Amino acid sequence: MTGVPGSRAGELKGWQMRRLESPWMNPKLFWGAGLLLAIVALGIIGRLFWNLDLAFTGAAPLKLPPVGFENLRGQEGAWVHPIGTDGSGRDMLALIVIGAPNSLFVGLLASLIGMSLGIFLGFSAGFIGGRTDDIIRVLSDVMITIPPLLILVVVQSAWGDVSLTMMALLIAGFVWQSPTRLIRAQVLSMKQSGYVQMARLSGASTMHIMFREMLPNLVPYLFGSFIANVTTSIVTAVGLEVLGLGPQRIPTLGRTIYEAINAGALIQNLWWWWGIPTLLLGLMFIGLLLINLGLDEVSNPRLRKLQ
Amino acid sequence: MNVLNVSDLSIDFPTARGVVHALADLSFSVARGRRLGIIGESGSGKTTTALAVMRMLASPGFVSGGSIRLGDLDILTLPEDRMRRARLRRVSYIPQGAMNSLNPVMRVEDQLKDAIVAHEGRTDREALRTRLADAFAGVGLPAHAGSLYPHELSGGMKQRVCIALGVILNPELIIADEPTSALDVVTQRQVMQTLKDVQKRIGAALILIGHDMGLMAQSVDELVVLKDGVLVEHGDMRRVIENPSHPYTRELVASVPLVGGESFLGNSVAAPEITRSREDLALLEFENVNKAYGGITALHPMSFSLSGEEPRVISIVGQSGSGKSTMGSIMLGFNAPSTGRVLFEGQDIARMSQHQSREFRKNVQAVFQDPYACFNPFYRVDHALGFPFRRFGYATSDAQVQESMHLACQSVGLDPALILRRYPHELSGGQRQRLIVARALMLNPKLLVADEPVSMVDASLRATILKNIYDLKDSHGISIFYITHDLATAYHVSDYVMVLYKGQVVEVGPPKEVIGDPRHPYTQLLIASIPWPDPDREWGGTTTAAEDIAALDAMDHDAPTVFRGDVPGFRLDVGE
Structure with a gap:
């Protein structure tokens, strides 16, 4: 842009150029997926090498700090419980090995169901149009204005204990609106596009046009929307758990934080009790955010950088 | 006295597949009151040139060599705030799609007002009003057009608003980038006439960018032909069109189909006409x-x-x-x-x-x-x-x-x-x-x-x-x-x-x-409005485009x- 006559182009080495050729080789995508996979790996490897019975109220000393720290009673961390124990003697590592994949699972399942609903409704609204479109559009617009946490708090308090899958299903009922709207808008504009007209001229069936011509072009948007929904679902799930409304018998990250708060972990300086699950949630969100940013660059080439 | 001197200008775009030389060693100059046409096909670098003169090149493109001088200003080394003040006041740009370059939520007169206030500070309200009225009258728009929103104007009117905006500060140089490519022939003729009139009145130089040899023949004095970022021919418009020296220019001139001219289809062999089997029903x-x-x-x-x-x-x-x-x-x-x-x-x-x-x-x-x-x-x-x-x-x-x-x-x-x-x-x-x-x-x-x-x-x-x-x-x-x-x-x-x-x-x-x-009369008007790649041929006959359009509106539709x-x-x- 400015008139510096240096050859910036020359500085762009061959390997940098090559790295750009496939948009999927995106560093953000790479790190984001890496973080999430690390959490999944923690769940799998933990299950193989760690005694998960330690996640239940046990014989271990209470409120033991992680290795290398000392708690207020002057007890030092021990390698039997490398990241400490909670207020009722449960091993933190075992809690996290079970809890972290559980939180991720709720998010993925809720988002998957929400997306499927969204794809179905969005295509129906955009393609069929007319009355169907009106109903779906009004419904999703209304649902968008309702804060999900509010409704879920009421539902779950009435329900009592729920399973993880049940909670995912409930949350899924609140994450289908934005994919519906997104897909509807895309389908409406794509319906007018030249290649859809060409496909109609080629005698293609409606199903062919929807799933073979349109859907492949929606993939980047769908991925992006899916990841955003996973984030929303996890936030909602953790929100419920921290209020003590999630599954009562299954360890989750949110439930661990709830118990820590309940037991006054903050004033007792038991930072590992609430801090480690919070850190893991943070990593999970950063991973999801990175994937989302990466996907954005994949679907929108203008955001791609040259260096 | 040259308004613009471009010498040895080169522009590169680094891309994933290597560096693209969008422009290589381009030199030309425009004098006061002259009209220069830059013609070329898509990807020839004509818009890139214009954007470089405005210093609005889109990233990652950059100037890799050469100089651009606008009067006493060295465009390429000018600090950003001075460049900002020079835009519109000294060099203005009329973009290709007028439809998209006006702000849809502002009345058009406010958009012109913004331009004046941004460059001259707050001015007397009464004086501002007369200037705006003059500006609209100058491009042949009715006075009330100013209080309309862009969507209430036709394509041709929007393009004329863009011209009014481009000349409101009497710049030394106007760059018009395919100002009529989205318009039909009748409106095209009217917009081009407006642009030429305004340019003559304020005595500015004009760079017209386009791909239509006919339009160039009717509008400019001098012609630059670009191909893949390289200047292939530069000279007096009449000379270039009547006696092109580069084969590419010849091809461009020849590619304009003419009514009544030789058929561009070539001597199609009188192939035995294939007839479909006779059917009773119409196709x-x-x-x-x-x-x-x-x-x-x-x-x-x-x-x-x-x-x-x-x-x-x-x-x-x-x-x-x-x-x-x-x-x-x-x-x-x-x-x-x-x-x-x-x-x-x-x-x-x-x-x-x-x-x-x-x-x-x-x-x-x-x-x-x-x-x-x-x-x-x-x-x-x-x-x-x-x-x-x-x-x-x-x-x-x-x-x-x-x-x-x-x-x-x-x-x-x-x-x-x-x-x-x-x-x-x-x-x-x-x-x-x-x-x-x-x-x-x-x-x-x-x-x-x-x-x-x-x-x-x-x-x-x-x-x-x-x-x-x-x-x-x-x-x-x-x-x-x-x-x-x-x-x-x-x-x-x-x-x-x-x-x-x-x-x-x-x-x-x-x-x-x-x-x-x-x-x-409508067919006659359509045909008269075609710009011919022939400098001797009057564009549109004796009547002005505005008169023709008025006549068309008055035409008996039944x-x-x-x-x-x-x-x-x-x-x-x-x-x-």
């Missing part, structure tokens, strides 16, 4: 078809029948909004007529069984305007060719599909080895449009609807593609509806021409009569259609 029939959107009639009632016994090329010409594309989409069954019926071989296309509907699709194909949108970016281009071929049951084996694709590519002049198995974004617009023609050829329909098939393709390729389409008629016996705004090409390719104006057929007949010697003769195999009735 395509309109029965009192009309189309209304809300209260607006897009197409007035008309009936026609095309027998299809002998292949015919029927041209439908008109400005934007004349209803010609509506007619095309009704023929294809994409748009249902408000009243009346469309019959394909005697069968109403709205009431077809699945089998009949497949026959209809198989036999009525289309080429659309935008070759960029016609390919699904997800698939290789083979999909667009192979899918319908299989779908319509022509395919017997994969090898046979491949072979047909190769043959079709070869017959439209494409090398199959370079084209097939590629993704659409790897091909140029011209290649894609030829592939669409190849697709039609593979399917061998009885009727082809070609909706502005060449308006988005570079000029040098237009003739080739039209020739490809025309060959469909000669060697394959396909009847063609050619929908276009370009009368010169319609003159050469068609057997019969229909001129549409506001949804009404105003003049019909063989092209030699209708276009060669128009009778209806005037009867002028029938200028018939062609066997096609019959048209207008009205109830």
Whole structure:
């Protein structure tokens, strides 16, 4: 842009150029997926090498700090419980090995169901149009204005204990609106596009046009929307758990934080009790955010950088 | 005294596939009051040059060498705030799509006011008002136009608002980047006249960027011809057009089709005319078809029948909004007529069984305007060719599909080895449009609807593609509806021409009569408004464009259609 006559182009080495050729080789995508996979790996490897019975109220000393720290009673961390124990003697590592994949699972399942609903409704609204479109559009617009946490708090308090899958299903009922709207808008504009007209001229069936011509072009948007929904679902799930409304018998990250708060972990300086699950949630969100940013660059080439 | 001196300007764009030299060692200068044209095809670097002068090059493009001097300013080293003050006051830019360059939520006069206030600070309100009124009057807009929003103005008016904005601070240099490419010929002439008048009045230099040799011949004094970022010819406009020295310039001049001139189709061999087997039923029939959107009639009632016994090329010409594309989409069954019926071989296309509907699709194909949108970016281009071929049951084996694709590519002049198995974004617009023609050829329909098939393709390729389409008629016996705004090409390719104006057929007949010697005032105006690549030929005759447009608006819309003769195999009735 400015008139510096240096050859910036020359500085762009061959390997940098090559790295750009496939948009999927995106560093953000790479790190984001890496973080999430690390959490999944923690769940799998933990299950193989760690005694998960330690996640239940046990014989271990209470409120033991992680290795290398000392708690207020002057007890030092021990390698039997490398990241400490909670207020009722449960091993933190075992809690996290079970809890972290559980939180991720709720998010993925809720988002998957929400997306499927969204794809179905969005295509129906955009393609069929007319009355169907009106109903779906009004419904999703209304649902968008309702804060999900509010409704879920009421539902779950009435329900009592729920399973993880049940909670995912409930949350899924609140994450289908934005994919519906997104897909509807895309389908409406794509319906007018030249290649859809060409496909109609080629005698293609409606199903062919929807799933073979349109859907492949929606993939980047769908991925992006899916990841955003996973984030929303996890936030909602953790929100419920921290209020003590999630599954009562299954360890989750949110439930661990709830118990820590309940037991006054903050004033007792038991930072590992609430801090480690919070850190893991943070990593999970950063991973999801990175994937989302990466996907954005994949679907929108203008955001791609040259260096 | 030169207003602008560009010397040895080079611009590079680093991309994933290596550095693209958008511009290499370009030098030219413009003097006060002179008009310079920069002509070239898409990708030739003409807009890049303009943006570099405004210092608005889009990242990652950058100037890799040379200098740009605007009067006493060295554009390339100017600090950003001084550059900002120089824009509009000293050099202004009139962009290509006026539709998109005005702020849709501001009244147009406020947008002009912003420009003045940004450069001169707050000024007296009364003085501001008179200046705005003068600015609007200067581009021939009524005084009340200022208080309108952009969507309330027509395309031509919006472009004139952009001109008013460009000249409001009396710059030394105006750069107009294809200011009329989105407008029809009548409006184009008016906008160009406005631009030339204003430029003369304020004595600025003008750089006109374009791809139309005819428009250049009628508008500029000096011409720069660019090809792939390299200057191939530079000189006095008359000299360049009448006596081009570079083969590329010659090609550009020759590629402009002329009414009455030599046919660009070449001496088509008088091939034995293929006739379809005689059928009792007409190939395509309109029965009192009309189309209304809300209260607006897009197409007035008309009936026609095309027998299809002998292949015919029927041209439908008109400005934007004349209803010609509506007619095309009704023929294809994409748009249902408000009243009346469309019959394909005697069968109403709205009431077809699945089998009949497949026959209809198989036999009525289309080429659309935008070759960029016609390919699904997800698939290789083979999909667009192979899918319908299989779908319509022509395919017997994969090898046979491949072979047909190769043959079709070869017959439209494409090398199959370079084209097939590629993704659409790897091909140029011209290649894609030829592939669409190849697709039609593979399917061998009885009727082809070609909706502005060449308006988005570079000029040098237009003739080739039209020739490809025309060959469909000669060697394959396909009847063609050619929908276009370009009368010169319609003159050469068609057997019969229909001129549409506001949804009404105003003049019909063989092209030699209708276009060669128009009778209806609208047709006459259309033809007079074509810019000829001939500096001696007056553009538009004696009347000014504004007068012509006024006359057109005053024209009696219920005037009867002028029938200028018939062609066997096609019959048209207008009205109830």
